Amino acid sequence: MTSRVRVGVVGAGVWAQVSHIPTLLERSDEIELVGVCRLGLEEAQHVADRFGFAVASEDYADVLDAGVDLCVVSSPAAFHHEHAMAALEAGAHVLLEKPVTIKPEEAWDIAQRAEEVGRHVVVSFGWNYLPTFVEAQRLWEDGGVGTIEHLQVHMASGTRQLLEGSSLHSAGPTEEVVDTRTWTDPTMSGGGYAQAQLSHILGWALGVTGLKAEGVFGLGSSPPGAPVELHDAFAVRFRGGATGAVSGASYHSGVQNDRHQYEIRVFGSEGQMHADLERDRLWMWTVDRGPVEIELPPDAGAYHCKGPVDTLLDLVQGRPEAVNRSPVELGARTVELLEAAYRSMSSGAFEEVV
Numbered sequence: 143m144t145s146r147v148r149v150g151v152v153g154a155g156v157w158a159q160v161s162h163i164p165t166l167l168e169r170s171d172e173i174e175l176v177g178v179c180r181l182g183l184e185e186a187q188h189v190a191d192r193f194g195f196a197v198a199s200e201d202y203a204d205v206l207d208a209g210v211d212l213c214v215v216s217s218p219a220a221f222h223h224e225h226a227m228a229a230l231e232a233g234a235h236v237l238l239e240k241p242v243t244i245k246p247e248e249a250w251d252i253a254q255r256a257e258e259v260g261r262h263v264v265v266s267f268g269w270n271y272l273p274t275f276v277e278a279q280r281l282w283e284d285g286g287v288g289t290i291e292h293l294q295v296h297m298a299s300g301t302r303q304l305l306e307g308s309s310l311h312s313a314g315p316t317e318e319v320v321d322t323r324t325w326t327d328p329t330m331s332g333g334g335y336a337q338a339q340l341s342h343i344l345g346w347a348l349g350v351t352g353l354k355a356e357g358v359f360g361l362g363s364s365p366p367g368a369p370v371e372l373h374d375a376f377a378v379r380f381r382g383g384a385t386g387a388v389s390g391a392s393y394h395s396g397v398q399n400d401r402h403q404y405e406i407r408v409f410g411s412e413g414q415m416h417a418d419l420e421r422d423r424l425w426m427w428t429v430d431r432g433p434v435e436i437e438l439p440p441d442a443g444a445y446h447c448k449g450p451v452d453t454l455l456d457l458v459q460g461r462p463e464a465v466n467r468s469p470v471e472l473g474a475r476t477v478e479l480l481e482a483a484y485r486s487m488s489s490g491a492f493e494e495v496v
């Protein structure tokens with residue numbers, strides 16, 4: 143592709159404004175900002191004027207009708223299927239916010255349709271493009287830890303006020319207040335901490351290991367009056383017999399600097415792996431090789447979401463070096479685990495992935 147990539151944004155909330163659009167504009171000579179959609183015509187026009195979109199609308203069809211090659215879908219999760227499918231049908235490649243969808247069948251539907259129409263879908267799992275994940279994938283390609291027997295995952299982040307429903311200002315270059323309904327209304331979000339944050343670390347862990355959940359027993363907890371769960375504990379059975387323990391917690395914003403607690407341990411027949419993105423550590427031990435400590439750059443695990451955007455832009459332009467480290471198929475595997483966990487929270491029973 144020699145002409146500029148025509149870009150549309152469906153769902154231009156805070157994160158699109160502080161991350162996705164600025165990342166695209168770092169390569170302004172390669173793109174043309176065609177259209178933007180969000181609730182509130184005045185707000186949509188403000189985003190268009192600020193960043194230079196030609197079209198501003200509350201109707202995503204207006205963005206797609208303007209003709210786009212790449213569509214950022216960063217609307218609430220409940221609308222991802224509708225918006226992503228419409229973008230694919232319009233011929234666009236898609237950057238899809240996490241969680242991919244609320245319902246697993248909708249996530250797999252997007253994956254199938256993307257393959258049918260020959261379009262790329264990159265899920266915005268930003269950690270999957272940072273050095274720890276890239277190096278962990280390399281270790282896995284070299285043999286990993288043999289047959290996986292157990293996966294241990296823990297994540298905690300300063301999302302307590304957000305999930306309790308307090309309006310937060312973004313730390314990025316905008317004064318806009320977060321619309322907390324995106325996080326606290328289960329009809330829009332699908333749930334609380336598990337959807338908002340565990341989707342990230344599951345995308346990392348399942349992306350490295352290739353595991354697929356078979357069933358989940360899930361617990362969630364929150365203080366009185368909170369609209370969604372703030373903390374999660376899952377016991378998981380994976381296909382092939384491996385077990386998993388998944389923990390997630392919201393802490394008070396301001397407790398520490400902006401480094402999420404983010405840790406994965408994988409135990410297998412031939413060894414084990416430990417990734418700690420809070421402390422920039424990646425270590426593996428195997429029977430044949432003994433311990434291997436991977437040297438990582440400073441702040442290797444500090445979160446940003448430039449990788450998914452840059453990768454999709456490279457894929458759209460046909461650059462052979464581009465690697466999609468967060469395909470929609472991976473997103474669908476995270477969704478089906480999370481959906482089973484939420485069913486289990488409701489039923490109080492072990493729930494199979496369907």
